[in-house]
Amino acid sequence: MNVPAAWYLVLAAILFGIGAFGLLTRRSALIMFMCIELMLNAVNLTFVTFSRTLSDIDGQAIVFFVMVVAAAEVTVGLGIVVAVFRRRPSSSVDELSELKG
Amino acid sequence: MTLQIPSIHYLAILPVLIFFGAALLLMVGTALLRSKVSIAVATSTTVAVSLASLVVNFFQWRCVAKAGASTTIAHAIVLDDFSVIASAVIAVAVLMTALVAHDWAIRERVSGVEFHIMALASSGGALLMTQANDLIVIFLGLEILSLGLYVLVAFDRHRATSSEAALKYFLLGGFASAIFIYGAALVYGATGSTNLTSISYFLGSNVLLRPGLLYAGGALLLVGFAFKVAAVPFHLWSPDVYEGAPTPVTGFMAAVVKVGAFAALVRVLISSLGTQLDTWRPILWVLVVLTTVVGASLAIVQRNAKRMLAYSSINHAGFILLGVWAGTIRGTAATLFYVMTYAPVVVASFAVLTLVGGVGDEHHSIEYYRGLARRQPWLGGALCVLLLSQLGAPLTTGFYAKFAVLASVVDAGGGALALIALVSAAIAAYFYLRWAMALYADDDVEGVRVEVPRLTGAVIGFGVAVTILFGVWPGPLATLAQHATVLFTP
């Protein structure tokens, strides 16, 4: 007998919570971004678990779409990060020299 | 095992197809033609697409009139008057934005063709949301809409704030999406389906002994939507993003996102979770109060026109939520009426802001508006009318929009809520009026004249004309909105 679905659901909830917390507290865009991925993973886990308990394949099918969305988001998001970084390459050089001094 | 491909009612998805198809066409065209696709071509494509979509909407309307509301493609898409009207509103907003963006792109020397591609695709997402009958389709529509907007927000490369705003918008938008889909997951767990009709059927035919999961899921869905429409306390991104985004994009965002998100919200809350009305109403009550009051109050302290309109848009979101709170046919119609009238006004308002913003899109302090109506009575007067419409002054559509939602709320027994919302409108009046007063200030009559390109001028004129015409004679729109909500019987 498999472990109860609730265990996995709680696990997913905790993962979601950690992701949300990280998103709201960290300041680095890239890490915030990863936190979104954590949250989406929690969602996937939830879907799969419900799919098991409901004996319904739809839950697993949805996970696909979530993954596609995650991939699309990452693409655009990293594009934005690159664009932001491009805007201020000079400042980072300043920062570098400060670090040296 | 044979695969039964669901039947597809092409008329129902034709607007979506047209929008995406045109985006693809433009994209392929840019790639395949040796000479650059001129912005004029792109703009006319968008205009043609919007008009075509409107025509299709007309046929859809007739189809619904004849055959009634229907779902198609395995019940993922619904064709009813509500979606038809909502898509028409989106088409109009896109049309207006395209014309404003045309002049803007020429002025700012950014690549307008790409702008149109993204705008078309993005509004395709909004169209999906208006038609979606499945949480997953809503989610995808939301994502298409948002991804397009992230790019559009970052579109102005000459300003650092543009891409930084995009980053902020993106991170919080992603957060919202995650919350939304988590809510969808919980609802799926509680009801066994993501299809709105199935959920509604399940909830109608079963009594949940422990509805906690459903409530949690519903609440998360609501939070997701609240983020998207910038309802307080999930609004924190909106002023920064509104300010940072290129001004035509801000107008587009304020209009199209609201239409899409509210259409989907209404579907989720009313046609799907309508049986749980008593549960979500109190939450919405708090949300509405916070949104209207905080939105209006914070707008007062702003000195930047775009930020002001951002908070004003938060305030408006609160008013639209009022119609949802009512949870009745009247409320739904009022919500629809509100977005119908709000969209042209807000796009036109931001069109004026685009013009005043000047080359570089930076002149957004309220100071730049001093004496504008003196120097350019038509432009200033137009802005004044648009502001009055947002304020809710009679003889503009804004009044009837507010009237409709308030009426629905009072009808549903929310007199106190309506009163709070109206008081917030009085607070909001302060900054609209202060702005209007600045327009007519006579101490700075010798300022710089604002160039008014023809297309943008036409858009502003259209916005003003709509708001006054239907402000005097709201009958047709009101009837349209009322007819459009036949499906929504809670």
Added chain:
Amino acid sequence: MAHTHSSLWLAALILVPLVGALLAALTRKTEGRAYLVAVAAASVELALSLVVALLYNPHFSGAATFDFYSRHVLAAPFGLAYDVGVDGISLLMVVLTSLVLLLALLGSRDRRREPAFVAWLLLLTSFTMGSFVAHDLLEFFIFFELTLIPCYFIISQWGGRERSRAALKFFIYTFAGSAFLLIGILYLGFLHQHQAQGDLTFAYGTLSSTVMSHGTAVWLFVAFAIAFGVKAPIWPLHTWSPLTYAEAPTAGSIEMSALLAKLGTYGLLRFAVGLFPLALATMRPVIMTLAVVGILYGSLLACVTPDLKRLVAFSSLAQMGFITLGLMSGSKIATVGAVLLMFNHGVITVGFFLIIGFIEQRRGSILVRDFTGLQGPAPVMAALFTVVMLASIGLPGLSGFVSEYLILIGTFATHAWWAVVASIGVVAAALYLLWAYQRVFHGRAEGANATLPDATSRERWVLVPVVVLIVALGVFPKPVLDRISPSVQQLIEHVAPSGVSK
């Protein structure tokens, strides 16, 4: 129901100023033409309203006393309709509206951006006219709200030094107040719809048959009263008015004090009292107490206020207290008096503000301490002021006397103590007005005061109608009373417990 006169007359009353405003706005280029257009429109308007007043027949349309009646539904989902009709009460207000417009135009010409100014004035008149002839709550509300916009622009652009603050304060107070009105109207409309199971409607005649509990009636009455109380203004809700009256340009002060304030009292009588008779038993003492407090408070502040416009503002507060007292008293005589006072106070206030405007134009100041002994250099002006002032004090033979007398007599019959306290206000009025007169006009004129030019012939001619009306209505108010009485009679009967059979 018998045949009524054509409602096109009323439509014309609304449209003439509107068209005038458009024309005036369009004559931006030519110097002075806008003014001529405006005066022409105002004259036509006055003529029209007089014709309507003469044609009006209170018994023509059967029991309802509303003449010129007609109703067209504009937007069924909203219950929005164009629904007009006048009875004796509104008729008087219609005449007052057009009269005040003409006097304001003739008496205070502001040449700064004149086309816009007169256009706003005409618009304001159109909207005010609309409110007075509206026979539908929603329609009334829309016109009621619309009046804010021209007012706002008139104050904020042509007002005094603190005009922005004044305009904002005025707008937001009134706007917030009318929020209550809108909610009340909506609630009433839906209450009626649920009872009648028909289309949503806000028609006055239909809604007056709505059945409601006492509690509901009280709450609705309070909601209405707050909105109208702000507009009137009634005592604790008046705080916007002194600043606004003082900062507004002369024409604006005239319109607001002589006319818009009446919108408040008119609404109070027509809608708050007329629709919620059940609430009266509870609310009557409260409102009347507020009215009396307003009378005393206004009088007191009028004594100590340093400038002339504020003086009139506070005196208006007191006068509004009298009107409210009469309206709420439940006595027919007092109500008739109050309606008459609404008209008379309008006329008197026009006089006050015109004369103050003349002085302000000459000296650029309205502070009492800046003036002394104006009687010497400007005897005609002093004389005109005296007439107006005496009418305001309530000297027998002048118009003020008749209305105040009716109010006090009527109120005394139903609420004696309130009437007694209120009569202190009459004395106080004499006190502060005479004192002000003494300070401004008596004594030795020095400096700028000594060379103050007397009223020009144009100014004299403008004030002639005011004086004529003051005297005429003081001596022979019967034609007016004949028109008011049946309508008031009907209203009182409807409100009286016996009238509320359902």
Added chain:
Amino acid sequence: MNWLASVDPLFAHGVTWVVLLIVVIKVVAGFSMLMGSVILMIWFERKAISDMQSRIGPQRWGPFGLLQTLADGLKLILKEDLVPAEADRFVFKLAPYLVLLPALVTFAIIPIGGTLTIAGHPVMLQVVNPPMGILLMLAMSGISVYGVMLAGWSSGSKYPLLSSVRATAQMISYEAALGMTIVTIVLVTGSLSVHNIVTSQAGGVWHWNIIRLGLVPFIVFIIAITAELNRPPFDVVEAESELVGGFHTEYSSFRFAIFFLAEYMNTITMSAIIVTLFLGGPAGWVPSVPHLRWVFPILWFLVKTVGFAFCYIWFRASLPRFRYDQLMDLGWKRLIPLSLGWMLIVAGFLVAKGWGFFMGATVLLAWTLLTRAFEIGAVRESGAESVLPTVGERPLPGGVLRSMTDEEDD
């Protein structure tokens, strides 16, 4: 435990000690085979290349220098293990194992022979046959990027970093084409299990995927997999002339040995994968020798695999290295459209002939359009209004450029 049986008939009668033993033996045998072949492979490569270059190659240790590799390995292990001062120590130490892991795991899913019966249990000559076997292979090839990438990054040195950025881009780029060809195979097989892929190719050369799918997927696959392996001619990652030693420049001793080991392991595994996917795996002519019939499939498999291993060596010896931008162009502009188009055509023919021709026409049209688009792109790129930076500038990430200039300042 029912699902185990669907994975492997070995578990049909439940899990007993015997079964477990068989599993352990399979695992151990599989991996020792892999290790052994690596040693041989290295020797083989050195010998083959030296022959091609008219050199002698290793000859001292063991017969024909067979033990040379062992000696090299011993030497490496005995060397000092250096960790650069700037390195991210944890990741630096982790990276080699990340390279090794996918190589080992991927090999586990390859069937190297038919099915045996041992102690009454049917035993597949395949370490494991997961139902998603081929996806596992894809997953592992996805993971294998990490080792290279992190090794380069964690070294804290600019050449390895450059190398790792290149490696990442290259491996992601070719993974798409790789995946697409695998989808083509899955389409005709109707299963994701490697075992089923092999059995579906049984019945003669004409059923092998290389023929059945029309050669194109095979060519795409072999190119893509060579790129995935970072083997010549796609070895810009460790291009000595540009990047010293590539991502493992800073590695020494045992860790370096692991990289080395993994690289050859991967080469062998990928040869085996090609054989499995396209050449019928162990399929081949089996003479009816009693009791030894099971040996022949293994022999066939070995022969084919060695053939491909030789191909890699051959490539290395004869083909010049691609330039970075050519590499990208080939991946994105040729292989991905080609494999995608071919997949569509195959799918079309699987449904119906008409669909197949329709798909073919569509692909043709798309190809024309794409070519046109590439042309335009090339013109614009070289023109005055170039969108992209010039070719020479492109492979250098901004961060690296900056750190270089900074150091010049010192």
Added chain:
Amino acid sequence: MTAVSYAIPSVLIFVTSALLIVVGAVGVISVKNPVHAALSLIMTLFGVAVAFIAQSADFLAAVQIIVYAGAIVVLFLFVIMFLGVDRRDHVTVEPLVGQRAFAAVGVLLTVGGLVTLMARSHWVTGAMSVSSQGTPIATGQGNVRELGTAVFTTYLFAFEATAALLIIAVVGAVLLARRERATQTEEAGQ
């Protein structure tokens, strides 16, 4: 509830996946270096994949590794290295007002609420009645087939919509990340 004994392997698998997930997730939000965060993220992703397998979603587990670990995180690392933001917490976003407090409260509420739901022992409320007529999910090949069927019937439209999503994402990313030709003229102007 009566005491239920669960098969030890399934508990072990759960514990493994839970450890991977939680340790990885905490790693993501706590480490300074984005590369390390990405590595922690991979750990979580593997944990989730394990959880998928334990719940007979093998196909998804494989896809999880291919898409997330094989593409998404690689992309992350690529950008980190490409931009050189690895050694410093560089591309930052201004924190919003009261963000931390909001974070703490909001997250506590969410997780707390959900765990409370669990404590009331019934997660799945009544939906079994609807879907119990459906057969249990097959594993292995059947799983893929069912999955494919679901994607092309129930979620056909959603599937088509992903096409639009991916296109917009790719075009958007290209638009964002490319260099602007106008910058050249700008620099020339300066």
